[in-house]
Amino acid sequence: MTEFLQQLVNGLSLGAIYALIALGYTMVYGVLRFINFAHSEVFMVGAMIAWKLGQYLPNGTLWGGLVVLAAAMAGCAVLGVTIERLVYRPLRGTATLNVLITAIGVSLLLQSVFQHPRVFGATPQLFPAVFPSKNFTFGGLAISSNQLVVITVAALLIVVLQLVIFRTRMGRAMRAVALNPSAAQLVGVNLNAVISFTFALGSALAGAGGVLYALNYPSVEPLMGVMPGLKAFVAAVLGGIGSIPGAALGGLILGTIETLVGGSATLSTYKDAIAFAVLIFILLCRPTGLLGRAATEKV
Amino acid sequence: MLTVTNLSVSYGAINAVDGVSFAVPAGAIVTLIGGNGAGKTTTLRALSGLLRARGGSVTFDSADITRLPPHEIVACGLGHVPEGRMIFANLTVDENLAMGAYLQRDRQRIAESRDYVFGIFPRLAERLRQSAGTLSGGEQQMLAIGRALMGRPKFLMLDEPSLGLAPRLVGTIFDQIQEINRSHGLTILLVEQNARLALEVSSHAHVLETGRIVISGPSTELRTDPRLKTAYLG
Numbered sequence: 154m155t156e157f158l159q160q161l162v163n164g165l166s167l168g169a170i171y172a173l174i175a176l177g178y179t180m181v182y183g184v185l186r187f188i189n190f191a192h193s194e195v196f197m198v199g200a201m202i203a204w205k206l207g208q209y210l211p212n213g214t215l216w217g218g219l220v221v222l223a224a225a226m227a228g229c230a231v232l233g234v235t236i237e238r239l240v241y242r243p244l245r246g247t248a249t250l251n252v253l254i255t256a257i258g259v260s261l262l263l264q265s266v267f268q269h270p271r272v273f274g275a276t277p278q279l280f281p282a283v284f285p286s287k288n289f290t291f292g293g294l295a296i297s298s299n300q301l302v303v304i305t306v307a308a309l310l311i312v313v314l315q316l317v318i319f320r321t322r323m324g325r326a327m328r329a330v331a332l333n334p335s336a337a338q339l340v341g342v343n344l345n346a347v348i349s350f351t352f353a354l355g356s357a358l359a360g361a362g363g364v365l366y367a368l369n370y371p372s373v374e375p376l377m378g379v380m381p382g383l384k385a386f387v388a389a390v391l392g393g394i395g396s397i398p399g400a401a402l403g404g405l406i407l408g409t410i411e412t413l414v415g416g417s418a419t420l421s422t423y424k425d426a427i428a429f430a431v432l433i434f435i436l437l438c439r440p441t442g443l444l445g446r447a448a449t450e451k452v
Numbered sequence: 453m454l455t456v457t458n459l460s461v462s463y464g465a466i467n468a469v470d471g472v473s474f475a476v477p478a479g480a481i482v483t484l485i486g487g488n489g490a491g492k493t494t495t496l497r498a499l500s501g502l503l504r505a506r507g508g509s510v511t512f513d514s515a516d517i518t519r520l521p522p523h524e525i526v527a528c529g530l531g532h533v534p535e536g537r538m539i540f541a542n543l544t545v546d547e548n549l550a551m552g553a554y555l556q557r558d559r560q561r562i563a564e565s566r567d568y569v570f571g572i573f574p575r576l577a578e579r580l581r582q583s584a585g586t587l588s589g590g591e592q593q594m595l596a597i598g599r600a601l602m603g604r605p606k607f608l609m610l611d612e613p614s615l616g617l618a619p620r621l622v623g624t625i626f627d628q629i630q631e632i633n634r635s636h637g638l639t640i641l642l643v644e645q646n647a648r649l650a651l652e653v654s655s656h657a658h659v660l661e662t663g664r665i666v667i668s669g670p671s672t673e674l675r676t677d678p679r680l681k682t683a684y685l686g
Contacts, residue, residue, distance in 0.1 A: 322554075325550075325551065325554070326554070328543075329540060329551055329554075332540045332541070332542060332543070333538050333540060335502055335534060335538060336534065336538035336539070336540065337551075338501075338502060338521075338522035338523060338526075339500060339502070339522060339526065339531075339532045339534060339538070339600075340526065340551050340552050340554045340555075340599065340603060341522075341523045341526040341527060341554045341555035341603060342523055342554060343521070343523040344521070344522070344523070345521075446542075
């Protein structure tokens with residue numbers, strides 16, 4: 154039982170990270186109906202910014218950790234907005250496939266740029282312990298302060314995101330664009346501003362995800378975004394692409410399953426296979442994902 | 453109030469609207485009639501900035517709005533009730549109306565607009581908490597018009613308000629369109645396939661065919677025009 158609870162805690166902290174990344178996929182899909190495959194590299198850049206900054210700040214302090222986190226989020230927000238402005242916006246209105254392939258191109262470009270020795274290089278580097286690290290035991294459960302940071306930060310960010318989306322003017326505009334971009338424009342919503350804002354928000358969350366991921370698996374390298382990015386994409390689809398609570402739920406489910414399976418001695422080699430099998434099974438039963446809604450139009 | 457000069461819009465190589473010119477004087481109801489694919493909807497979408505004009509110009513209140521993005525055109529006071537109504541189906545009636553007032557900051561004025569809309573369409577007041585997607589076609593059309601009115605337009609474009617509605621409802625909607633025009637002096641540009649109806653409520657009409665205006669004139673004259681009789685008035 155303790156073993157199960159322990160894996161559940163580990164799973165929640167991994168799932169919280171997936172959830173943060175999945176939110177970016179799902180928000181961009183919501184307003185633009187396309188999958189931003191460069192999102193996993195935004196996640197990687199977030200970890201890189203934190204890695205670099207962590208070398209100049211005193212490690213093991215809460216304020217230092219928060220500064221690093223904030224800087225990574227801000228840097229990623231700028232990166233996301235820039236990618237959209239320079240690459241996706243000129244292609245808007247063309248076939249979705251063109252934009253998708255371009256997104257994969259941006260993803261490969263960012264990986265390659267960071268593999269250049271002058272930028273980062275291909276060798277993984279140790280991620281500094283930017284937050285204070287301590288281990289707590291509750292009963293038989295071992296919980297590290299890093300896990301607590303991950304769960305707390307992720308939960309806070311998701312609450313803030315909900316407030317932004319449901320309580321602010323920009324959030325209303327985002328929801329309107331997701332429901333019907335033309336109608337949103339006809340009530341006076343500035344489409345480009347909403348799209349930029351969505352990229353900023355989603356990329357900042359991915360940046361936070363990158364820092365939190367690097368904290369728990371303390372190394373960074375240019376390809377570190379690939380697997381978590383793919384898993385988060387799966388999580389977003391699992392929860393119902395376009396649905397924000399769905400992305401959060403999908404992330405938590407996927408992280409938990411992966412950790413539970415990974416913790417079992419016999420099945421651990423198959424943890425990714427089982428995670429994806431769950432996706433296939435859920436999509437067979439519910440093609441729109443757990444919380445996704447099929448679009449219906451009344452004529 | 454609105455002057456369209458030589459407007460052209462194309463989808464790729466196809467000219468959907470090809471050198472259209474007309475004017476809508478303040479306080480009038482002007483209608484564009486024509487069959488499917490004549491370019492009526494395309495013209496409206498270009499006027500509100502959803503489509504980019506390939507050539508020509510649009511002046512509204514003596515300002516050139518041809519190249520402005522949609523949200524700035526809305527801010528100038530040009531409202532558009534789009535074809536197919538395009539209400540926010542997952543939001544409630546109340547939230548749809550609130551979205552219509554997106555650019556309005558003054559709460560007092562927004563409350564006035566709501567009262568005004570409920571005065572015209574009392575049915576909407578009864579359905580406030582209902583999800584807009586569950587409304588009947590006629591109610592959705594009322595909501596689409598109500599949402600546009602919440603933006604306090606000086607000029608309103610209506611695209612096929614009669615489409616798919618029961619005849620009795622069409623009458624109600626058109627009575628209210630005339631009422632909005634009379635009581636508030638709101639200028640209206642109406643696009644309709646139902647030419648008979650459109651000619652009854654409008655003062656001037658233009659007939660579009662394959663992207664060009666082929667007949668223009670006062671509606672009273674066009675009602676008896678033999679050229680319209682065969683093709684549009686049956």
